[in-house]
Amino acid sequence: MSAVLSVSNLTKTFPSGDKFITVLSNISFELMAGDTCAIVGPSGSGKTTLLGLSAGLDDPSAGTIVLCGHHLGDLSEDDRASVRNQHVGFVFQTFRLIPTLTALENVMVPGELRGKKNVRQIALDLLDRVGLADRSHHYPAQLSGGEQQRVGLARAFVNRPSILFADEPTGNLDAETGDAVIELLFDLNRTAGTTLVLVTHDMELAPRAGRLLRLKGGQIVSDSALEDPVRSLQPLSTEVD
Amino acid sequence: MAPWYLKFAWRDSRGSRRRMLLYLSSMILGVAALVSINSFGNNLRNAIDREAETLLGADLSFESSRPFPEEIEFVIDSLGGLQSRRISFSSMAYFERTDDVRLSTVRAQEPGFPYYGAIETDPPSAASTFLTGNNALVDATLMSQFAAEVGDSIRIGTLTYQIAGKLIQTPRETAAIMLFSPRIYIPLEHLDRTLLEAGSRADYEVYFRFPEGRDADAIVENLRPRLREAQVRTDTVEEEKEGWDRSLTNLYRFLSLVGFMSLLLGSLGVASSVHVYVRQRIGTVAVLRCFGSRTWPTFSVYLIQAVGMGVIGAVLGSLLGFAIQASLPLVLGDFLPVSVDFALSWSAVWLGSGIGLGVTVLFALLPLLVVKDVSPLVALRADLEADVRGQKSPLWWLVVVTIGLSVTLFAIMQSPSPKIGIGYSMSLVIVFGALVLVAKTLIRILKNHPPTKLSYVSRQGIANLHRPHNQTLIMTLALGVGTFLIATMLLSQHSLLQQMSLVAEGDRPNLVFFDIQSGQVDGVEEELRKRQLPVLDRVPIVSMRISSINGTTISAMRADTTRNLTWAHRREYRSSYREGLTDSEVLISGVMDPRVDPDTLEFIPVSIENDIAEMLDVSIGDRISFDVQGFEMDTRITSIRTVDWQRMQTNFYFVFPLGVLEDAPQFNVVLSRTDTALESAAAQTAIVRRFPNVSAIDISLVMNVFDEIFSRIAFIVRFMALFTIITGLIVLSGAVLISRFQRIEESVLLKTIGASKSQVLRIMLVEYIALGILAATSGIILALGGGWALSRFVFEIDFVIPTLQLIGLVFFEVFMTLTIGLLNSRGVYAKKPLEVLRAEV
Numbered sequence A: 001m002s003a004v005l006s007v008s009n010l011t012k013t014f015p016s017g018d019k020f021i022t023v024l025s026n027i028s029f030e031l032m033a034g035d036t037c038a039i040v041g042p043s044g045s046g047k048t049t050l051l052g053l054s055a056g057l058d059d060p061s062a063g064t065i066v067l068c069g070h071h072l073g074d075l076s077e078d079d080r081a082s083v084r085n086q087h088v089g090f091v092f093q094t095f096r097l098i099p100t101l102t103a104l105e106n107v108m109v110p111g112e113l114r115g116k117k118n119v120r121q122i123a124l125d126l127l128d129r130v131g132l133a134d135r136s137h138h139y140p141a142q143l144s145g146g147e148q149q150r151v152g153l154a155r156a157f158v159n160r161p162s163i164l165f166a167d168e169p170t171g172n173l174d175a176e177t178g179d180a181v182i183e184l185l186f187d188l189n190r191t192a193g194t195t196l197v198l199v200t201h202d203m204e205l206a207p208r209a210g211r212l213l214r215l216k217g218g219q220i221v222s223d224s225a226l227e228d229p230v231r232s233l234q235p236l237s238t239e240v241d
Numbered sequence B: 001m002a003p004w005y006l007k008f009a010w011r012d013s014r015g016s017r018r019r020m021l022l023y024l025s026s027m028i029l030g031v032a033a034l035v036s037i038n039s040f041g042n043n044l045r046n047a048i049d050r051e052a053e054t055l056l057g058a059d060l061s062f063e064s065s066r067p068f069p070e071e072i073e074f075v076i077d078s079l080g081g082l083q084s085r086r087i088s089f090s091s092m093a094y095f096e097r098t099d100d101v102r103l104s105t106v107r108a109q110e111p112g113f114p115y116y117g118a119i120e121t122d123p124p125s126a127a128s129t130f131l132t133g134n135n136a137l138v139d140a141t142l143m144s145q146f147a148a149e150v151g152d153s154i155r156i157g158t159l160t161y162q163i164a165g166k167l168i169q170t171p172r173e174t175a176a177i178m179l180f181s182p183r184i185y186i187p188l189e190h191l192d193r194t195l196l197e198a199g200s201r202a203d204y205e206v207y208f209r210f211p212e213g214r215d216a217d218a219i220v221e222n223l224r225p226r227l228r229e230a231q232v233r234t235d236t237v238e239e240e241k242e243g244w245d246r247s248l249t250n251l252y253r254f255l256s257l258v259g260f261m262s263l264l265l266g267s268l269g270v271a272s273s274v275h276v277y278v279r280q281r282i283g284t285v286a287v288l289r290c291f292g293s294r295t296w297p298t299f300s301v302y303l304i305q306a307v308g309m310g311v312i313g314a315v316l317g318s319l320l321g322f323a324i325q326a327s328l329p330l331v332l333g334d335f336l337p338v339s340v341d342f343a344l345s346w347s348a349v350w351l352g353s354g355i356g357l358g359v360t361v362l363f364a365l366l367p368l369l370v371v372k373d374v375s376p377l378v379a380l381r382a383d384l385e386a387d388v389r390g391q392k393s394p395l396w397w398l399v400v401v402t403i404g405l406s407v408t409l410f411a412i413m414q415s416p417s418p419k420i421g422i423g424y425s426m427s428l429v430i431v432f433g434a435l436v437l438v439a440k441t442l443i444r445i446l447k448n449h450p451p452t453k454l455s456y457v458s459r460q461g462i463a464n465l466h467r468p469h470n471q472t473l474i475m476t477l478a479l480g481v482g483t484f485l486i487a488t489m490l491l492s493q494h495s496l497l498q499q500m501s502l503v504a505e506g507d508r509p510n511l512v513f514f515d516i517q518s519g520q521v522d523g524v525e526e527e528l529r530k531r532q533l534p535v536l537d538r539v540p541i542v543s544m545r546i547s548s549i550n551g552t553t554i555s556a557m558r559a560d561t562t563r564n565l566t567w568a569h570r571r572e573y574r575s576s577y578r579e580g581l582t583d584s585e586v587l588i589s590g591v592m593d594p595r596v597d598p599d600t601l602e603f604i605p606v607s608i609e610n611d612i613a614e615m616l617d618v619s620i621g622d623r624i625s626f627d628v629q630g631f632e633m634d635t636r637i638t639s640i641r642t643v644d645w646q647r648m649q650t651n652f653y654f655v656f657p658l659g660v661l662e663d664a665p666q667f668n669v670v671l672s673r674t675d676t677a678l679e680s681a682a683a684q685t686a687i688v689r690r691f692p693n694v695s696a697i698d699i700s701l702v703m704n705v706f707d708e709i710f711s712r713i714a715f716i717v718r719f720m721a722l723f724t725i726i727t728g729l730i731v732l733s734g735a736v737l738i739s740r741f742q743r744i745e746e747s748v749l750l751k752t753i754g755a756s757k758s759q760v761l762r763i764m765l766v767e768y769i770a771l772g773i774l775a776a777t778s779g780i781i782l783a784l785g786g787g788w789a790l791s792r793f794v795f796e797i798d799f800v801i802p803t804l805q806l807i808g809l810v811f812f813e814v815f816m817t818l819t820i821g822l823l824n825s826r827g828v829y830a831k832k833p834l835e836v837l838r839a840e841v
């Protein structure tokens, strides 16, 4: 079976004044279909940057990324967009629902971008799955944070993506609501067989992922696939709040 | 299936549609201006075409400043058709009942004219009945000035006429012309011919009406050499029409350019609204990009919205344009020779809405291009703004250049000449650029040197002017342009009037008697002395034309196409003779002979004014022959003078020494000075009663007329300036509304940390007052520069600042800004902290 996401020797630097700061250095890992992977690490360690690069939202300074068989380095920005539309779903920390669209329309957006047929029905089904069938015509401003993120989940799955990127999906929710959202996320993920990349601060949540990458200072300091998962978690729990 | 971005564009505009309409209204106003002015212009041209014949009142006219010579009388005879003569001249009209006098243009005419159209009078029948006896038609304005009534007597020359009716509209004349010199129509049969004696000026006219099918233009073409030889001017319907067409086209094109300026301002308003709008959409764009929308389709979403806005603006603008068009004749009526009907002009609609749409979309593109560069990465980051600094991409510059080119192109299209068009767009750039510069400087001063001594509330209000995403600059620009226009107008009007009253101050002459025959000069002076009025100067005037220069006749020059024959060659010169310079003249070369004996000289020495010497391309030693009313006189230029024409004095291009012209047909001017209008009127009345052919002009009257004319022009300019100010205020409303959410948040924040409702309100008050002052000051600073340059270089007069009016203008603008600002912020300061958390953006 081939890798859904394959990252090798990834380095990202940003210009800062007349110098460059290295945000990610020499990152390599590979995820297979259906894998779930949590990325943890202190603030500023480069988690979001890694996520963005993996999804082809930005260009790496060095290294290669192969996403669903596409060498992202060879593609233009627009071609990467097409790859995302075909294969990628997103869940954002700040929900990022489009304020001018209803819940249903928000869920439909990725499908409409693709020009998919009966996207409306799929979207309605997904809204039903996340328990918001009766709220489909409400605007984001009329929904609570948790409800908004559930709409966000439905949107992420509407194109049946091969891989889903979620950057702290519960970061803006209280613990209880967050838990519910996470349950849904794993549930949807399991049924759809999607590969999941999850950035989180939540140390109870992290172990639920099949794999755990620990970032620090732009480097992978531990990868559960290469170590004993239990030991590797010990020092981490004291480090993260 | 429709592409997704069409559907998305529509959905995404939800919640902004009504606000978009508001942003648009400034542009709607601009389109309305263009549509109304152009539509009106087209109607005007149609009206002129349709009523072309009434413009002249005949098929053909001959005109000469002396009685037609015999050979021309022969031509006139041979032309046949219907003919009607008219003699026009300036003369004093004496109102017997009220004992008033006023210099007027008298037209003595025969029955027949006008053959087309009519002289409009009140009562209407007077237009024909006045010809039957010693009757007159008198300009309605003049009659109301002197409280004269139909049936009153007026004296012109030695004859008395009964006023048969008021003149309302006459062929070949507009109401504005009447202001310069009121008209009086009398029958030619009953004209006091002594008024036409040698020396005084009169126009001799004959009007023809030909049977259908005779081509007046062809007749003129045939006769042209002979008529020109005899210095007879001609006019045909076609020529008259062209003349009006040209000047009216220029008029409405000028208005159209002003309308265009308000469209540009409106577009700037649209651009700044779109700028804020796009900022609010960056999150949406980033999400779309994350989920895989491509660059151009994403951009299309917003382009479609902009085009949609443009289309709506064009349609509504056209509709409003029609409404405004209906009001234009009220504003311009006095300057028009025909009445203009209201009719829709589709070409004007296409022009106005096309340009409106184009300009809106182009201006909207500037902020829209950002959409193209929004990185999907933004969706992952909390701070949306960080990544989208409006880079000036090549595409952005392309749009800027396109805007510049289209504006210039339009200006060239609308201007009489490409030069003026380019000049217009250059001045736009300069005015806009200067305003931006002034406004930016003021904003920077406020920012870098905050008024620390003020209260917290005031400081906060002023700080609002330069907070992030402020619309201060755009509003200053929009309001500033209007202020600039109004203030410049105010400044030049004030400076000119000031100059004119200065002229009449001190012991300078302010009462002028002219057309005095040589034998009457002593009598006029005697009358003045009897009233203890000074005789400040007496000047003889002799009319002459140039017949040849250095041996080449004017007609030979005319035949020679390589020579540049100017107005200076053809005009009639009124020259004088005296011993030397007056105090308004400076000799720049040669010497002036005080007195000569013509019998001993081959050439008579003459002094020439510097500018006219340049136009005639002559200098010291050149020979000029004059035709002095039939007598040939050979002269040689022996001196060149400069003349200060600003001085209220009798100034001349040519001055002869004593001993030459004393016996030529001439008339005299006597200058005096009175301190009260009453004295002046009494002196005029006495002298005109004794010497009916003598005319008088009171400088204060000239100033009144001037003021009146200027006020009417100023009215048009203000009408247009108002447009730009309204545009500015709409931009202001848009700006306030668009930042409403931010403001609500702030006001709630302030309240949460303990500010009272009244404090929040006062912060806003300070902000709008400061904004009004900022905009008004920027406009006025610029106007001071412009007004100074105008008076210095164009009018060549001292620059005077009407401080009070300017302060009034500032107050007006501050008041308007405050009103509009507060109206649109209704409720912002009253919001309760909790409401904001759920408020819709």
Ligand SMILES: Nc1ncnc2c1ncn2[C@@H]1O[C@H](COP(=O)(O)OP(=O)(O)OP(=O)(O)O)[C@@H](O)[C@H]1O
Pocket: A014, A015, A023, A041, A042, A043, A044, A045, A046, A047, A048, A049, A050
């Ligand atoms: N566009 C950029 N320019 C310069 N520096 C950047 C840019 N984007 C990110 N960085 C820097 O890269 C580092 C990693 O940022 P990143 O957002 O990936 O961290 P993170 O692990 O997601 O942190 P958090 O847990 O707070 O979200 C930070 O120090 C950040 O300041």
Ligand SMILES: [Mg+2]
Pocket: A047, A048, A049, A167
């Ligand atoms: Mg992050």
